[in-house]
Amino acid sequence: MAEARWRPLVLTDAPPVAALLARCEAADGIGVSVRGAEGVHEDLIASGLDLDGGTTSLWCGGEPVAYATTRVQEHAGPVHQLTLDIAVHPAHRTISMVRQLLDWCRDTGVRRHHAMYDVALLELHVRTHHGQAWLAGALDTAGYRRARSHWGMRMDLSAQRPLAAPAVPIGTEVVPFDDAFDAQLLAARNLIFADHWGSAPMTARTWRHTLTGSPYFRPGSSFLLLSEHEREILCYLLCTELTDTGTDRELYLANAGTQPALHGRGLYRAVFTHTLARARDQGYRWAVLDVDSTNPMAAGGFYERMGLRRFRTWTTHVHSPSTTTPPTAPSTSP
Numbered sequence: 001m002a003e004a005r006w007r008p009l010v011l012t013d014a015p016p017v018a019a020l021l022a023r024c025e026a027a028d029g030i031g032v033s034v035r036g037a038e039g040v041h042e043d044l045i046a047s048g049l050d051l052d053g054g055t056t057s058l059w060c061g062g063e064p065v066a067y068a069t070t071r072v073q074e075h076a077g078p079v080h081q082l083t084l085d086i087a088v089h090p091a092h093r094t095i096s097m098v099r100q101l102l103d104w105c106r107d108t109g110v111r112r113h114h115a116m117y118d119v120a121l122l123e124l125h126v127r128t129h130h131g132q133a134w135l136a137g138a139l140d141t142a143g144y145r146r147a148r149s150h151w152g153m154r155m156d157l158s159a160q161r162p163l164a165a166p167a168v169p170i171g172t173e174v175v176p177f178d179d180a181f182d183a184q185l186l187a188a189r190n191l192i193f194a195d196h197w198g199s200a201p202m203t204a205r206t207w208r209h210t211l212t213g214s215p216y217f218r219p220g221s222s223f224l225l226l227s228e229h230e231r232e233i234l235c236y237l238l239c240t241e242l243t244d245t246g247t248d249r250e251l252y253l254a255n256a257g258t259q260p261a262l263h264g265r266g267l268y269r270a271v272f273t274h275t276l277a278r279a280r281d282q283g284y285r286w287a288v289l290d291v292d293s294t295n296p297m298a299a300g301g302f303y304e305r306m307g308l309r310r311f312r313t314w315t316t317h318v319h320s321p322s323t324t325t326p327p328t329a330p331s332t333s334p
Contacts, residue, residue, distance in 0.1 A: 004058055004059070004060050004065075005059045007056070008052050008053075008055045008056060009044060009051055009056075009067060009069070011041060011044055011045070011051070014037045014038075015040075016063055016064050017064055017067065018037040018039070020089060021040070021087055023089060023090065024088070024089065024090065028129060028132050029131040030129045030131055036242070038215065039216075039242070042209070042214065042215070043069075045209075046209060046210075047074060047203070047206045047209060048071040049070075049071045050070075050112070053108075053111075053112070054069060054070040054071070055067065055068065055069045055070070056068055056101075056104055056108075064089075065088070066086075066087065066092055066097060067087055068105050069084070069085045070083070070108050070109050070112060071083045072112055072113075072116060074200065074201075074202070074206060075200045077120065078120060079121050079122075079123050080113055080116070080117040080120035080122050080123070081123050082122065082123070082124055082125065083125050084105050084109070084125065084126040086098075086101055086102075086135060088134075088135075095138070099142070102138060102139070105126075106124065106319070109321065110122065110321055121320060122321060123318050123319070123320050124144070124319045124320075125317070125318055126139065126144070126316075126317050127150075127314050127315065127316050127317070128314065128315050129313075130312060130314070136315065136317070145317065145318055145319070146317055147317065147318040148293075148294070149313060149314070149316075150291060150292050150293060150315070151291055151293055151310045151312075151313060151314075152288070152289075152310065152312030152313065152314065153289055153290075153291065153303050153308040153309060153310050154286050154287060154289075154308060154309065154311055155276070155286065155287045155307045155308045155309070156285065157276065157280040157285060157286065157287055167266065167269075167273075168270050169265060169267060171227060171228055172225050172227060172234060172267070173226050173228050174225055174226075175223065176220055176223055177219040177220075177222040177223065177236075177238065178219070179212070179219075182208075182212050185212070185224070185236060186202060186204060186207045188233045188257065188259070189207070189236075191260075192257035192258065192259065192260065211238055211255060212238070216240040216241055216242060217238070217240050218239050218241050218251065220282070221239045221241075221251055221275065221279055221282060221284075222236075222238040222239045222275070223236070223237055223278075224271075225270060225271050234258065234259055234262055234267055235262070235267040235268055235271050236255075236257060237253060237268075237271045238253075238254050238255045239251050239252060239253055239254060239275065239279075240252045240254045241284075247285075248285040248286065249283060249284045249285055250284065250285065250286040250287075250288055251282075251284040252288050253275070253288065253289035256268065256272075269302075269306075275287075276306075290314060291303065
């Protein structure tokens with residue numbers, strides 16, 4: 001058996017890590033397109049991810065068989081959220097291996113928390129797909145609670161009747177995304193999501209990296225609803241597309257919001273309908289989104305009425321470890 005070696009991730013690991021993720025996603029039946037080397041590289045350069053001090057990976061015979069990353073939130077209020085990403089090759093998913101990674105995540109999270117936001121309460125967040133029972137069960141025994149469920153929903157645009165022309169409210173206009181709106185859009189996003197569970201204000205760097213500057217962002221398939229005179233952003237829907245989806249192109253509805261004072265006036269319905277109609281014209285087969293099950297649009301049945309159906313479930317697991325005594329700096333190995 002090849003010698004096992006623990007070490008932090010580096011940027012050049014993107015291709016073999018992408019291959020590991022492909023194997024994991026196939027085994028778990030996640031049913032989403034693999035991120036690919038380019039997507040993994042984007043993840044590894046994300047804000048809040050410290051490769052040397054916040055990642056670890058296990059290598060056997062020159063290939064990764066497991067890894068874990070800890071990504072800190074840029075802003076902390078009463079709670080400082082730290083997001084975990086964990087993957088283990090199906091042949092290496094022993095109880096001891098998974099627990100070793102979770103212990104490393106806890107200790108590393110506490111250490112990074114103390115270095116940044118010592119006065120806030122630390123929460124470790126990790127999301128599992130319904131096919132990842134191996135990880136969800138380990139999180140249950142490690143002190144995590146199942147805090148939130150999220151529904152993956154999709155519509156087969158090719159099987160739908162022609163979508164009705166959107167009813168745009170009087171005094172508004174739907175326009176495609178343009179970089180000229182980017183700063184204004186970020187400000188609107190931060191206002192809209194100020195009170196949302198698990199959300200924090202985004203910086204311009206993270207906003208660009210995650211959405212409008214991402215190679216997967218599709219500005220021509222993303223739309224804003226503006227007031228005609230002040231050109232204020234009233235509502236928006238931003239979309240992305242993975243580059244390796246083949247002929248059945250999939251448009252992912254990545255981020256949407258409506259100004260809080262304008263809820264219930266049909267603004268989101270107008271933007272949503274316009275976006276899906278354009279997606280069909282642009283040759284997309286699927287429209288896909290993930291939504292918090294407590295979101296009024298989900299709980300109220302809006303998406304079902306619009307023709308989307310559930311096809312996957314995600315769970316957010318949350319743990320608040322004790323941070324009273326900072327741990328000693330860990331070694332490279334968990």
